[in-house]
Amino acid sequence: MELNFQKAFAKLGPSLLDGVGIVVYITLAGFACALVAALLIAIGRLSKSRVLDRILSIFIELIRGTPLLVQFFYIYYVVPMLINGISAAMGYHTNVQLEASTCGIIGFAINYGCYMSEVIRSAILAIDPGQREAGLALGFSEGQVLFGFIIPPALRNSVPVFGNYLVMLIKDTSLLAMISVQELLLRTKTFASQTFLTVEAYTILALVYLVISIPLSQLSRLVERRLKRVR
Amino acid sequence: MVMLEIKNLSKFFGDLEVLRDVNMAVEKGEVVVVIGPSGSGKSTMLRCINLLEQPSGGEILYQGKDITHLGRQVTDYRKHVGMVFQRFNLFPLKTVLDNVCYAPMKLNKLPAKDAKEQAMALLKKVGLESKAGVYPAALSGGQQQRVAIARALAMQPELMLFDEPTSALDPELVGDVLEVMKQLAGEGMTMVVVTHEMGFARDVADRVIFMDGGYIVEENTPVEIFTSPKNDRTRSFLARVL
Numbered sequence: 488m489e490l491n492f493q494k495a496f497a498k499l500g501p502s503l504l505d506g507v508g509i510v511v512y513i514t515l516a517g518f519a520c521a522l523v524a525a526l527l528i529a530i531g532r533l534s535k536s537r538v539l540d541r542i543l544s545i546f547i548e549l550i551r552g553t554p555l556l557v558q559f560f561y562i563y564y565v566v567p568m569l570i571n572g573i574s575a576a577m578g579y580h581t582n583v584q585l586e587a588s589t590c591g592i593i594g595f596a597i598n599y600g601c602y603m604s605e606v607i608r609s610a611i612l613a614i615d616p617g618q619r620e621a622g623l624a625l626g627f628s629e630g631q632v633l634f635g636f637i638i639p640p641a642l643r644n645s646v647p648v649f650g651n652y653l654v655m656l657i658k659d660t661s662l663l664a665m666i667s668v669q670e671l672l673l674r675t676k677t678f679a680s681q682t683f684l685t686v687e688a689y690t691i692l693a694l695v696y697l698v699i700s701i702p703l704s705q706l707s708r709l710v711e712r713r714l715k716r717v718r
Numbered sequence: 719m720v721m722l723e724i725k726n727l728s729k730f731f732g733d734l735e736v737l738r739d740v741n742m743a744v745e746k747g748e749v750v751v752v753i754g755p756s757g758s759g760k761s762t763m764l765r766c767i768n769l770l771e772q773p774s775g776g777e778i779l780y781q782g783k784d785i786t787h788l789g790r791q792v793t794d795y796r797k798h799v800g801m802v803f804q805r806f807n808l809f810p811l812k813t814v815l816d817n818v819c820y821a822p823m824k825l826n827k828l829p830a831k832d833a834k835e836q837a838m839a840l841l842k843k844v845g846l847e848s849k850a851g852v853y854p855a856a857l858s859g860g861q862q863q864r865v866a867i868a869r870a871l872a873m874q875p876e877l878m879l880f881d882e883p884t885s886a887l888d889p890e891l892v893g894d895v896l897e898v899m900k901q902l903a904g905e906g907m908t909m910v911v912v913t914h915e916m917g918f919a920r921d922v923a924d925r926v927i928f929m930d931g932g933y934i935v936e937e938n939t940p941v942e943i944f945t946s947p948k949n950d951r952t953r954s955f956l957a958r959v960l
Contacts, residue, residue: 620770621807621866625821625873626797628790635824640811 488686495687499678503695506671510660510699513588513668517595518656522649524600526638529607550601556662558598563590563666587668591660599656606648610641646714650707654700661696671695720782721746721877721908722767727776729762736762738932740776744877749909751919751940754929755955760912763929764881767910768799780877797825800870804882806862808854808869814841815850818869825873833872840868844898860891864898871902878902880911916960920944928952 532543550558567583574581585593614637622632664673671692679688722744729737737759744750752760765771767778769785769792777784785795808817818837822828828836841847844864846857854862863883870878880899884892896918903909903922913919919926920940927937928949936949944960947953 615805615807617803617805617807618809621801621803621809623770623793624768624796624799624801624803625869626793626825627821628793631824636809643811 490687491684492687492691495678495682495684495691498682499675499684499688499691502674502678503671503691506669506674507695507699509588509668510657510670513591513595513660513663513670514653514657517592518599518653520592520596521599521603521652521656524596525603525607526642528600528604529611530633532604532608533611547601547604550598555594555598555659556665559590559594559662559666562594563587587663587666590666591663591668595656595659599652603645603649603652606645606652607641610645611637613644614641643714647707647711650704650710653707654704657700657703658696719746720744721748721780722910723777723779724763724767725777725779727763727766727778728774729759729766729771730774736932737766737773740929740932740934742927742934742937744908744910745924746876746908747906748924749903749907749911749922750925750927751923752910752912752927752929753914753916753919753955754935758929759932760929761881764801764879764910764912767879768796768801770801797873798876800873800875800878802863802866802870802878802880802883804885806854806859806866806886808862808866810854813851813853814846814857814865817854817865818872821869822872822874837868837872840871841865843871843901844868845894858891859887860894863887863895867895867898867902877908877910880909880913882912882914884913884915914959916944916956928955930955 528543528547532540534540563585567585570583571581618636618640619632622636623629627635660668660670661672663670664676667673675688675692679685682688720743724740724742727737727740728735740759740763742750752763754760762771766773769788773786776786778786780795780798785792788795808814809820812820815834815837818840819828819830819833822836823830823833838847838850841850844867846861846864846868849857849861849865854865857865867883883899884895887895892915896915899909899911899918900922911918911923923940925937926940926943928935928943928947928951930951936943936947936952938948943952944956947956
């Protein structure tokens, strides 16, 4: 077997670099949206409304019970059809199309939002109820107590778990190859099928993922240790 | 002048009746100490006073006004009533100084400079001005409790509630906290103190209330209650703890 890494790297490298840009963009945007979604879902589930809690927990079950890849397909293909179909039924003509990378961000926001909401929720429940009482006794409202004394320490305690989810999310961007996002896997696949440098191409791809994810998990471990030390 | 008046207060947790027909009044500047066995309802009564527990029945009059149905205005009422908890409940992510000056800055819109000055003065009062910059986790229980007292005082309350403030402390740390409370009483602060410290009750209280089984069994001056308790249950409780 003859291997030609040099040639593969020279041709695939620049393309992958572009792909990394897309991956970073989708990761950052998706993770930020997921955090916001997670916080909202967690607060909703902890609110006094039983109905809201029930609806959200069913929604979380739906999302956790289906594969992320299926969700991407659903958002990319089905949701635009539904929107166009419903508006046609109401007498409007629309031609909604979602860009693939936008679908990726939406999908991550929903999927990771659901998983991380459970992290935040249990972190909130783990905060000593005495914190709430101390805040109330000083004259703060329930809302001020929640955002001033409960959520900040809960988020802080969740940071190590968030780090793991961030690394997972980066790797899960490879699923977006299936809905035509020009990320790393799709670029590699195209390259491999054109040049037959299959071994080289996929080896380089794996290495690129490692180069991104290993430093990140190291960083999250460092942050975790830092947080422990301050307290 | 009567500052606080409790009329026919009752409290249920589900079917469990923890307070029944509690009546008492606190004069301005008075120190009332509440004693009694655990489960007698003393903490619940204290928590009803600043509405951490919603009373099931009866009235609580603060300066003549019923405060049991304030709705959202309850926060304004609570600003006038300081509370110190058994477990201190300091904010762990804030420094000692920020623990003390945060509430006046946020709630009373006190400028940061004034709030800090006031906080430092209060920390000095409780003997902890040297700890202003550290986090609560670095303090002993007794020090944390003194910071908690300073934090409550920072809102300049007219009434202070103490919920077993020394029960979670190592014995050798109790004295410093009681000393601060004594000093506060000497300055004329109106205080309701739930405690097991009989020495404090005897030395500092203007009036001692003995609770058992959810209602007030006996109330009297400390001298009367400790030397000649009228009720059998008071007598047997005191015989066990003294």
